[in-house]
Amino acid sequence: MQSTKLHFDSALTPKGWRQDVTVSVAPDGMIASVETGRAEGVIHVSGIAVPAMPNVHSHAHQRFMLGLAECAGPGADSFWTWREAMYGFALRLSPEDLEAVAAQLYVDMLKSGFSVVGEFQYLHHQPDGTPYDEPAEMSLRCLAAAEAAGIGITILPTLYAFGGFGGQPPVPGQRRFINGADRFLRIVEALSRKAGPQTRVGISPHSLRAVTPELLREVIAALPEGAPIHIHVAEQVKEVEDCLAFSGLRPVEMLLKEFPLSDRWTAIHATHMTAAETEALARSGAIAGLCPTTEANLGDGIFPATDFATARGIIAIGSDSHITVSPAEDLRMLEYSQRLRDRTRNALAAGPGRSTGRSLYDAALKGGARSMRQPVGMIAPGYRADVTVLDADHPLLAARSQDAALDSWIFSGGNALVSDVFVAGRHLVQDRRHIHEETILRNFRNALRRLDS
Numbered sequence: 001m002q003s004t005k006l007h008f009d010s011a012l013t014p015k016g017w018r019q020d021v022t023v024s025v026a027p028d029g030m031i032a033s034v035e036t037g038r039a040e041g042v043i044h045v046s047g048i049a050v051p052a053m054p055n056v057h058s059h060a061h062q063r064f065m066l067g068l069a070e071c072a073g074p075g076a077d078s079f080w081t082w083r084e085a086m087y088g089f090a091l092r093l094s095p096e097d098l099e100a101v102a103a104q105l106y107v108d109m110l111k112s113g114f115s116v117v118g119e120f121q122y123l124h125h126q127p128d129g130t131p132y133d134e135p136a137e138m139s140l141r142c143l144a145a146a147e148a149a150g151i152g153i154t155i156l157p158t159l160y161a162f163g164g165f166g167g168q169p170p171v172p173g174q175r176r177f178i179n180g181a182d183r184f185l186r187i188v189e190a191l192s193r194k195a196g197p198q199t200r201v202g203i204s205p206h207s208l209r210a211v212t213p214e215l216l217r218e219v220i221a222a223l224p225e226g227a228p229i230h231i232h233v234a235e236q237v238k239e240v241e242d243c244l245a246f247s248g249l250r251p252v253e254m255l256l257k258e259f260p261l262s263d264r265w266t267a268i269h270a271t272h273m274t275a276a277e278t279e280a281l282a283r284s285g286a287i288a289g290l291c292p293t294t295e296a297n298l299g300d301g302i303f304p305a306t307d308f309a310t311a312r313g314i315i316a317i318g319s320d321s322h323i324t325v326s327p328a329e330d331l332r333m334l335e336y337s338q339r340l341r342d343r344t345r346n347a348l349a350a351g352p353g354r355s356t357g358r359s360l361y362d363a364a365l366k367g368g369a370r371s372m373r374q375p376v377g378m379i380a381p382g383y384r385a386d387v388t389v390l391d392a393d394h395p396l397l398a399a400r401s402q403d404a405a406l407d408s409w410i411f412s413g414g415n416a417l418v419s420d421v422f423v424a425g426r427h428l429v430q431d432r433r434h435i436h437e438e439t440i441l442r443n444f445r446n447a448l449r450r451l452d453s
């Protein structure tokens with residue numbers, strides 16, 4: 001790629017909002033400079049440029065069951081009945097299907113303003129549980145999908161060995177997920193060999209139910225220093241009860257006791273915490289990877305975001321089951337959950353007079369970049385040119401600029417306000433259309449047809 005210059009009417013930079021901004025992008029996709037004024041030969045995109053958002057938690061395969069799990073079952077529906085339905089879908093996906101579903105999902109992510117995805121990938125084996133000849137087959141399909149869509153990816157193959165606390169055997173529905181340390185590390189190695197400049201490789205121990213501390217320590221010892229580690233924790237009350245019954249500790253307590261947490265770790269959900277756990281998780285430097293629309297859809301509970309913020313905890317957001325794919329909607333749901341619980345307003349604004357949308361956006365950019373271990377989250381030299389552009393001509397932005405425009409996007413307009421998205425300076429979404437939209441959509445439709453038959 002050649003170096004390019006992108007010009008925006010306004011942009012959110014580390015120094016605040018700036019008008020009439022030219023961003024110079026080096027051939028490697030990194031930002032070389034950010035200047036005021038419009039030079040010759042720039043690509044002009046009218047609108048409001050903000051750093052694109054990282055999406056730290058994705059299970060791509062779940063995208064194809066959305067809309068199919070919203071009917072009431074014979075008894076009380078819960079996370080656990082939903083999980084049964086999800087396993088049924090997951091058992092049918094072939095490698096081709098996963099690649100097609102993931103590519104469409106990643107296009108949808110880009111069109112909503114995300115530029116990096118953390119893929120927590122636990123479908124490893126053939127439907128009958130036999131490993132593929134290439135044990136990393138399914139995760140490699142996610143890398144191929146990310147490349148086709150152009151999105152950055154932090155691939156997090158899932159370590160899943162057991163069906164419950166204390167090394168219980170897995171259930172038949174989990175047969176595609178299961179690996180011991182050796183085969184799991186072969187998956188990590190295969191992914192590392194294939195990793196391009198927009199890829200990072202980490203791991204995702206599924207949960208404290210699915211690994212033992214001994215197994216996880218063995219795997220971590222074999223990883224490159226600093227490789228990111230994501231784990232589901234304390235999403236469900238039953239998980240807290242099972243953990244207490246097994247160990248006498250709550251899940252977040254157990255995680256903090258067994259491992260030296262740091263910003264290398266992302267605790268996904270961390271919904272059910274005591275005040276002491278909230279404080280200790282914040283102090284550890286681990287990122288809380290929140291998935292507010294999925295957590296609402298699954299009836300998980302409410303994350304203690306105001307207390308976590310007071311303790312200077314770092315948050316990031318993810319679309320998880322992809323019931324919605326929208327940074328705006330996830331940030332909105334996060335804020336609204338606190339308002340509904342506390343009967344208050346502007347719960348997560350960073351202080352008096354500060355915009356709530358801006359406070360949430362800044363926090364999730366910083367935590368998201370850290371969680372993904374990617375050089376993103378700022379329109380500034382040395383960062384990758386991942387930029388989301390809001391359509392300044394949209395009626396909702398007619399008389400809005402700067403933080404008020406961000407608040408209008410997050411609380412009112414959502415995805416409809418995103419017009420253009422760049423990743424590493426590549427103009428992937430142009431006036432609401434992805435550059436490979438037709439091909440990727442055709443493959444997705446074909447996969448759904450195969451899965452329906």
Ligand SMILES: [Zn+2]
Binds near residue numbers: 057120232320
């Ligand atoms: Zn998840």
